[in-house]
Amino acid sequence: MAKRNVNEMSFLDHLEDLRWHLIRATLGVLIAATLAFIFKTFIFDVIVLGPTSMQFPTYQWLCKMSKIVGVDTTFCAQEFPFIIQNRTVAGQFSAHIWTSIYAGLVIAFPYVLYQLWTFISPGMKTNERKNSRGFLVIASFLFFTGVLFGYYIVTPLSLNFLANYSVSAKISNEFDLSSVIAIVRSSALASGIVFELPIVIYFLTKVGIVTPKILRTYRKFALVIVLVLAAIITPPDIASQVIVAIPILILYQVSIYISAIVVRNQKKRQNPKT
Template identity: 40%
Template sequence: MSEKNKQGEMSFLGHIGELRGHLIRALLAIAVGAFLIGFNIKWVMDTILLGPTKPGFLTFKVVNYFSRMVIGQDSITLPEHFPLQVRRLFDQFNAMMAISIVGGILLAFPYIVWELWKFISPGLHENEKKNSIFIINSTWIMFVLGALSGYFLVMPFVINFGYFFSLSDSIRVDIDLSSYITIFLQIVLGMAVIFLFPIAVYILTSMGVLTPMFLKTYRRHAIVVIMMVAAVLTPADVLSMLAAAFPLLILYEICIIMSSRVYKRVQKNNNTEDNKDHLTKIEN
């Protein structure tokens, strides 16, 4: 059986084979990223993952700077040595595997999106390719911005609350490594995925499924949902929840503005096509 039929269109099996090639290359990119993370795991652990546990972390410096201006003293004072511990034999190994795999996905994500675009681009028209390039680039940019938002805006406040909250002075604070890694990945990856919401809004508005009027009408409901999502992402205090909800609320307002522009463009294109059809009927 030939790869293409007489009309030059790729067969179903041809599409499957093409997709398999893209998936294999994407998995190889993830494997390379995971290997790089695993090979430098101590630096990644000490510098990146444990960064929000150190007093000199950027977020703490900014908060304490403004705190000294307002109340004359630091509001966040984490210890120099954060009390992490392991109580199971393979906790550190399991943590290394989880960090390597997730880190590999993060490093390879732009390439994964690029492979996706290469798979779908042959079947698109020129104007559709331009829009798809915008969507592809926006996807990995928003994903990275979401991960950075979780890392710098949410995780530090979760750590600060979790460490200083106390039921009794007789309780010693020793935090399990597995618990810390789980919360870290939950927040960073959760924020990264949520930041893809504008991409979904753009696509749905372009398809005519979603309108800016709908987003404006249900803004209050969206705020409630955002607060619930922020509470799930941050198993901590109200301040941590607000730190997660604030960028999501801004993101929702950006979605309304973007949806309005896309909606106007779609309506303009539809009107232009209707006028062309009307003129064609008159000429006929």
């Protein structure tokens, strides 16, 4: 069946088209989630619980760096001073189900983005589709880069601090499984979303909501927001906050550059002789 012209489609036709794109995206996530569910041992022992072991690559690297500069740190400990427990009857099964779903979302992200793109792109002009040709690749790259940053940087820094923090020697840490999973999940997904900032700025500039001038004017405020955000999601030490803040600031600067390119291209199309 030939694809209908988007201009000839009614509102209900668009809703029907959107419904099928959402169905296909959901099926993609479910297939990926099923694979994650099957490979339970790898997902939990290697990925989810990986940052709870002092053999995790981030701890090993930070331990080497601390020895080079001659600083005592908890990154060189043999093991974490806590145990992980499951406190509810269906806790492990629920953790298995929901972790598989979130893993499916991460794995199938490019396919979900593709379904969204194939729904939106028919309504775009030919030159707009041409200029946005690398959207899927760039958006997926930024998302997975953010997920890896959250997993290898934010998660171990946060977990190490919280595991070694104590208000009294009389209290021992016995973390619930759902709490540990929540730290890994939120750190990875939040970072993945934050790393999409250049893509968001690109589209906001395209529709005229954001300009390079606005971004430069509020850069100081953005710096403060970034530092506050870094202080919230990382341990309260300067080194950890700087490690998290630097890539976000770089993304903001890249967003300004992207916004400037979009505005310049728009001016060239409006004044082709200039």
